[in-house]
Amino acid sequence: MARVAAILVSCVLLLAATSCHGLKYGYYNRRCPPAEFIVRNVVGKAIRQNPGIGAGLIRLAFHDCFVQARVSLHFPCHGTCCLHGCDASVLLDPTPANPRPEKLGPPNFPSLRGFEVIDAAKAALERVCPGKVSCADVVQFAGRDAAFFLSGYKVNYALPGGRLDGRVSLENETLAFLPPPSFNLSELVDSFRTKGLDVDDLVVLSGSHTIGRSHCSSFSDRIGTPPSDMDAGLAAVLRRQCPANPNFNNDPTVVQDIFTPNRLDNQYYKNVLRRKVLFKSDAALLTSTETARKVVENAAVRGRWERKFARAMVKMAAIEVKTAGNGEVRRNCRVVN
Ligand code: HEM
Ligand SMILES: *[C@@H]1O[C@H](CO)[C@@H](O)[C@H](O)[C@H]1NC(C)=O
Ligand SMILES: *[C@@H]1O[C@H](CO)[C@@H](O)[C@H](O)[C@H]1NC(C)=O
Numbered sequence: 001m002a003r004v005a006a007i008l009v010s011c012v013l014l015l016a017a018t019s020c021h022g023l024k025y026g027y028y029n030r031r032c033p034p035a036e037f038i039v040r041n042v043v044g045k046a047i048r049q050n051p052g053i054g055a056g057l058i059r060l061a062f063h064d065c066f067v068q069a070r071v072s073l074h075f076p077c078h079g080t081c082c083l084h085g086c087d088a089s090v091l092l093d094p095t096p097a098n099p100r101p102e103k104l105g106p107p108n109f110p111s112l113r114g115f116e117v118i119d120a121a122k123a124a125l126e127r128v129c130p131g132k133v134s135c136a137d138v139v140q141f142a143g144r145d146a147a148f149f150l151s152g153y154k155v156n157y158a159l160p161g162g163r164l165d166g167r168v169s170l171e172n173e174t175l176a177f178l179p180p181p182s183f184n185l186s187e188l189v190d191s192f193r194t195k196g197l198d199v200d201d202l203v204v205l206s207g208s209h210t211i212g213r214s215h216c217s218s219f220s221d222r223i224g225t226p227p228s229d230m231d232a233g234l235a236a237v238l239r240r241q242c243p244a245n246p247n248f249n250n251d252p253t254v255v256q257d258i259f260t261p262n263r264l265d266n267q268y269y270k271n272v273l274r275r276k277v278l279f280k281s282d283a284a285l286l287t288s289t290e291t292a293r294k295v296v297e298n299a300a301v302r303g304r305w306e307r308k309f310a311r312a313m314v315k316m317a318a319i320e321v322k323t324a325g326n327g328e329v330r331r332n333c334r335v336v337n
Pocket of ligand 3: 187
């Protein structure tokens, strides 16, 4: 009984200190009515110039949410309420005080892109409603809007807002939390479970690899000898596009989906079934009957994946968010206030 009471009291104290209640649909309706409209316009313009940037924005939303960073290294706080998942920590530039932020981690540098679009959206927002719209929300809205445009408006969903921006960003947390392309199925499932996402979310969100590009170094072990489970024709094409031993100075990029490279659609699942995918982590979806069945379904049932994708993106955008307490609304997304 005493223990229960003690736990209750510490929970209440924790909530008071760092309350982490939910996000809200229409969060900016009163605070900054044109907020979502402004982000969508900036993203639309950027994608019309270069659809690849849209892929970058969707990946940015994922990488921000999966990397945990404490609100403050010095703030005494325990439990998941203190963790910042989707907190714009991925946007912070190096400073003398923090020379190695997330942005410089191997999963992000040099491949992560779209930062300039976030800056442009934030600048437009600051002109209209200064100090109101968090960078963490801009990142998630931008990913949502990129999905809207790249899917030909088929992926079209409402996303709640109210995330606050974190003040901590650590390179070492990128490798700890972002799954590498060499992961097998059980490693992928564990990685997603750590973030509260299930096997269905894993299969559905992996469908993002129907757009965008990859550096050769992310799959080069799958196109040489001995042959991997990759389709031999695709492996031959990739051998012509990639150096035998890619390194930082010589690491070209190739499209992820050779059929519809700029279209957010269910082609990814057809590619998985034909073994025309780049990563071991993509091919891994066929290594259990449960995930293979989901792949077949997403490939076959028209419109189903788009609906599931929207739902999973909303779920991902709520990982360890901070909506009150020790977060802030940054003025410039690249630096803490
Ligand atoms: C399941 C585990 C995942 C692994 C192992 C993985 C791995 C990767 C890798 C290695 C790249 C290529 C990076 C490069 O070399 O340039 C990539 C690209 C990409 N990923 Fe993932 N990813 C995963 C899940 C996701 C999720 C959940 C999303 C979004 C919801 C996502 C969206 C993207 C997009 C859009 C690109 C293309 C980016 C661009 O063209 O700039 N990925 N991923
Ligand atoms: C990353 O480094 C920080 C400080 O240097 C440390 O507190 C944190 O636990 C590390 N994170 C991981 C996942 O190793
Ligand atoms: C995946 O890799 C881990 C670590 O190497 C290993 O322990 C596990 O058995 C592998 N799982 C499968 C399904 O191959």
